[in-house]
Amino acid sequence: MAARSLHVAVPKAASVFPHNTPTGTLRAVKTASKDMTLKLGMLKKRSEFLYVRDGLYSAKGGVVVQMRKNQARRGVGIGFTATKKIGNAVIRNRAKRRLREAARALLPELGLRGHDYVLIARNATTAREWPDLLDDTRKALITLSKRATEPTGRPHTSAQRQKAKSQT
Secondary structure (H helix, E strand, C coil): CCCCCCCCCCCCCHHHCCCCCHHHHHHHHHHHHHHHCCCEEECCCHHHHHHHHCCEEEEECCEEEEEEECCCCCCEEEEEECCHHHCCHHHHHHHHHHHHHHHHHHHHHHCCCCEEEEEEECCCCCCCCHHHHHHHHHHHHHHHHHHHHCCCCCCCCHHHHHHHHHHC
16 A cells, blocks of 8 residues: 655646546546645644644744754654633534634644644633734744754744753
8 A cells, every 4th residue: 555645745636637527627626735735743642742743842922833844754743732621512622623724824834744733722822812822822833843944943842841950
């Protein structure tokens, strides 16, 4: 069985697309757009969230984004969480829905392949204007991409911070 490629796919051959039917054309466009988008793998297990927690993080306005390289993943893994501190179940679910949409919009262009991401809701996530939340998420993803590709002397992971504290 051949492995599926997670790269942006080129539309299928013209013979696959039905001709001269409005519904067939619509179906063909939907199929082509599905083939050309990056599918995001979901993090579901607690151990996956804990693994990402020990990586890099960036907190901007209404969102905290954590990232860690995952050798086993070819695409981008994504998880969402909201603690009880931000409100009841309705508010937490609303915050996660907003984060899910922000990730769906931004990760295909700003996410690094082979990395897992966790987006954590903050108190401001639900009250923040949508463009501002997108900007916060975009800035956090750009910051993490820079840190991952150009390491500095500053400790960015929790393990590095603990090690630096114990040495002082």
